[in-house]
Amino acid sequence: MAAIALTGLTKDYPGGVRALDGLELDVADGEFFALLGPSGCGKTTILRTIAGLEEATAGTVVIGGDDVTRLPPGRRDVAMVFQDYALFPHMTVTDNVAYPLRIRKVPTAERRGRAAETAGQLGLTKQLDRRPGQLSGGQQQRVALARAMACHPRVFLFDEPLSNLDARMRLEARTFLKRLQRELAVTTVFVTHDQAEALALADRIAVLSDGRVRQVGTPTEVFRRPANTFVASFIGSTPMNLLPGTVTAGARVLVGDAALPAPVGEIAPGTPVVYGIRPEYLRLTPTAGEDTVTGEITVVENLGSTQLLTLEGPAGTVQVVVPEDSEAAPGAPLHVVPRADRALLYRPDGDGELL
Numbered sequence: 408m409a410a411i412a413l414t415g416l417t418k419d420y421p422g423g424v425r426a427l428d429g430l431e432l433d434v435a436d437g438e439f440f441a442l443l444g445p446s447g448c449g450k451t452t453i454l455r456t457i458a459g460l461e462e463a464t465a466g467t468v469v470i471g472g473d474d475v476t477r478l479p480p481g482r483r484d485v486a487m488v489f490q491d492y493a494l495f496p497h498m499t500v501t502d503n504v505a506y507p508l509r510i511r512k513v514p515t516a517e518r519r520g521r522a523a524e525t526a527g528q529l530g531l532t533k534q535l536d537r538r539p540g541q542l543s544g545g546q547q548q549r550v551a552l553a554r555a556m557a558c559h560p561r562v563f564l565f566d567e568p569l570s571n572l573d574a575r576m577r578l579e580a581r582t583f584l585k586r587l588q589r590e591l592a593v594t595t596v597f598v599t600h601d602q603a604e605a606l607a608l609a610d611r612i613a614v615l616s617d618g619r620v621r622q623v624g625t626p627t628e629v630f631r632r633p634a635n636t637f638v639a640s641f642i643g644s645t646p647m648n649l650l651p652g653t654v655t656a657g658a659r660v661l662v663g664d665a666a667l668p669a670p671v672g673e674i675a676p677g678t679p680v681v682y683g684i685r686p687e688y689l690r691l692t693p694t695a696g697e698d699t700v701t702g703e704i705t706v707v708e709n710l711g712s713t714q715l716l717t718l719e720g721p722a723g724t725v726q727v728v729v730p731e732d733s734e735a736a737p738g739a740p741l742h743v744v745p746r747a748d749r750a751l752l753y754r755p756d757g758d759g760e761l762l
């Protein structure tokens with residue numbers, strides 16, 4: 408069993424930078440867990456603190472029930488795959504994969520056998536005698552994975568494992584990584600700033616900003632019910648529309664001149680709110696009504712099978728995803744209706760929490 412528990416984790420770097428501030432996080436045994444957030448939010452620091460490459464200023468790191476906070480990296484039984492793979496350029500694939508076994512003083516024949524077997528599992532049998540410079544980016548990434556797997560660690564830590572691959576390789580490697588993690592069922596924490604990657608790969612995601620956890624949930628939970636406006640604008644291929652409004656009688660929210668249906672519940676009329684609706688959940692309608700958002704199309708972006716339209720009107724700037732054949736053109740007026748069951752209301756102040 409290799410669940411990970413981070414409790415009260417604080418990390419101060421020299422120069423007064425507090426990268427983590429009393430962070431609490433639990434990763435279940437066998438889980439594929441993503442740390443997602445903008446640059447500088449502390450993702451890599453969390454990973455390096457789990458690995459033992461950074462010492463925690465305060466708090467504890469527990470892996471599989473063992474407090475490893477003060478143990479050196481070599482005694483934590485974790486394997487880390489770095490963004491640049493950190494392969495030895497002068498060594499063959501076999502020797503790179505076998506390297507951690509050599510450090511552990513595994514006899515030569517056994518370590519070569521285990522390295523070849525692991526490399527074979529990752530489809531590298533034909534490349535065993537090549538050096539990293541003679542491999543594609545995707546193959547180098549597999550060598551780095553094989554090296555991590557060769558010692559059968561309790562935990563894998565991946566730092567932006569796909570960021571050095573081109574767009575097509577990235578998709579292939581993503582599917583490969585997901586299948587591999589399922590098969591091995593080793594607890595895995597991976598860092599990414601790419602929300603699509605986190606949604607596609609992870610069992611659960613922690614969304615971070617400024618060294619704080621803003622939400623932990625399954626991809627569906629963080630997509631459907633972002634806990635605050637930060638997560639709402641960070642998750643999704645196009646950010647959620649977040650429109651200032653006021654609750655009115657009849658379970659509606661007045662946004663500009665539109666009275667939009669919303670999950671108002673017990674919120675009193677007159678209360679200011681932020682009305683959240685994803686661009687995918689706005690539908691075109693030919694005529695204006697009291698529950699339609701009306702505006703002028705200012706930008707049309709082609710996304711392949713869909714188009715992203717930007718509208719300007721009394722409700723402010725609103726983005727809408729429509730089918731590719733919508734025939735929308737800049738300058739034309741447009742009316743859209745929100746899907747009431749997908750609307751969310753947020754506090755306009757504080758952390759912008761879900762109401």
Ligand code: ATP
Nearest residue numbers: 420421424426445446447448449450451452453600
């Ligand atoms: P990125 O996505 O850009 O890699 P990140 O989310 O992984 O960012 P970290 O690298 O963990 O963020 O950094 C968190 C904060 O700590 C940042 O403000 C960063 O500038 C600071 N930091 C990181 N390493 C050090 C260091 N060795 N010394 C001082 N400050 C550091």
